[in-house]
Amino acid sequence: MTLAEIKISIKQLLSKKIESIELNSLMGILIEEVTGWNRVQQVVEINTPLTEAQINNFNSYSTALLNDKPIQYILGKAWFMGRSFMVNEHVLIPRPETEELIEWVVDYAHIIAKPLQLLDIGTGSGCIAISLKKALPNCSLSAMDISAEALTVAKNNAASLETSIEFIEQDIIHQTTLPQVFDVMVSNPPYIPIREKINMEAQVKNYEPLIALFVPNEDPLVFYRAIAQVAKKYLAPRGQLFFEIHYDQGKAILQLLDEMNFHAEIRRDSFGKNRMIRASLK
Ligand SMILES: C[S@@+](CC[C@H](N)C(=O)[O-])C[C@H]1O[C@@H](n2cnc3c(N)ncnc32)[C@H](O)[C@@H]1O
Numbered sequence: 001m002t003l004a005e006i007k008i009s010i011k012q013l014l015s016k017k018i019e020s021i022e023l024n025s026l027m028g029i030l031i032e033e034v035t036g037w038n039r040v041q042q043v044v045e046i047n048t049p050l051t052e053a054q055i056n057n058f059n060s061y062s063t064a065l066l067n068d069k070p071i072q073y074i075l076g077k078a079w080f081m082g083r084s085f086m087v088n089e090h091v092l093i094p095r096p097e098t099e100e101l102i103e104w105v106v107d108y109a110h111i112i113a114k115p116l117q118l119l120d121i122g123t124g125s126g127c128i129a130i131s132l133k134k135a136l137p138n139c140s141l142s143a144m145d146i147s148a149e150a151l152t153v154a155k156n157n158a159a160s161l162e163t164s165i166e167f168i169e170q171d172i173i174h175q176t177t178l179p180q181v182f183d184v185m186v187s188n189p190p191y192i193p194i195r196e197k198i199n200m201e202a203q204v205k206n207y208e209p210l211i212a213l214f215v216p217n218e219d220p221l222v223f224y225r226a227i228a229q230v231a232k233k234y235l236a237p238r239g240q241l242f243f244e245i246h247y248d249q250g251k252a253i254l255q256l257l258d259e260m261n262f263h264a265e266i267r268r269d270s271f272g273k274n275r276m277i278r279a280s281l282k
Pocket residue numbers: 091092093094095098121122123124125126127128144145146147150170171172173174188189190191211212213
């Protein structure tokens with residue numbers, strides 16, 4: 001079987017499920033993964049016969065795509081801020097909107113222009129903490145998660161991307177002490193009310209860790225309240241909180257933070273949605 005033939009067979013299998021522009025891009029990624037050929041080589045090698053092992057790989061990857069498995073979990077890696085992060089079923093796939101939160105923190109740190117101590121709460125793959133450390137090498141970074149499995153992934157990413165980070169296994173809701181005071185706390189916490197699960201794409205709800213996504217319907221701001229409570233004790237004077245938020249929870253979080261004695265401002269992402277909040281104690 002040649003590359004041309006396997007492309008036709010994958011298209012036949014997946015074209016009802018995945019629209020054609022996305023499918024072409026996914027196929028390019030898969031072919032590169034299986035054969036090692038870049039996009040130019042994929043054209044040159046179009047009539048080259050594939051090995052049996054390569055054909056088996058194509059078959060198992062396309063079956064996984066047919067079953068809605070995200071390409072990032074199939075390949076075990078995701079791109080974030082120009083770097084490749086290992087991902088598996090224990091961590092959220094890093095999202096582009098989170099890159100905008102990091103840019104806001106980095107801009108703030110550049111204005112302050114001194115070494116800061118930063119804490120990332122709910123670190124998952126470690127994408128926020130590691131990207132911040134890369135952008136702010138003079139700052140020190142700690143990263144917390146409740147999930148030991150997620151922390152294993154984050155530690156692996158920190159090692160392969162050569163960043164030094166202090167990892168903490170902790171439940172921010174129930175364990176409210178921290179090892180030290182921080183100048184900046186940043187978090188992309190779980191924030192999707194569980195009732196929204198029914199309307200979510202199978203790719204997300206069937207594969208991404210539930211613990212990373214969902215909060216109770218009756219208390220969707222539970223993480224923001226818990227983090228703000230911890231911040232009252234462990235945020236340094238003039239310290240800042242940075243949050244990623246659900247686009248329709250902005251007003252409610254601003255009100256919560258105001259009631260908890262924080263000044264807060266909201267920021268839109270590049271799609272014009274309320275996606276980030278920055279807060280400091282009044
Ligand atoms: C939305 S994910 C964010 C992951 C990563 N920071 C990112 O932006 O891609 C939320 C993370 O919070 C962690 N988490 C959930 N409950 C937690 C808790 N009670 N205490 C600490 N971390 C928690 C999850 O394991 C998950 O890694």
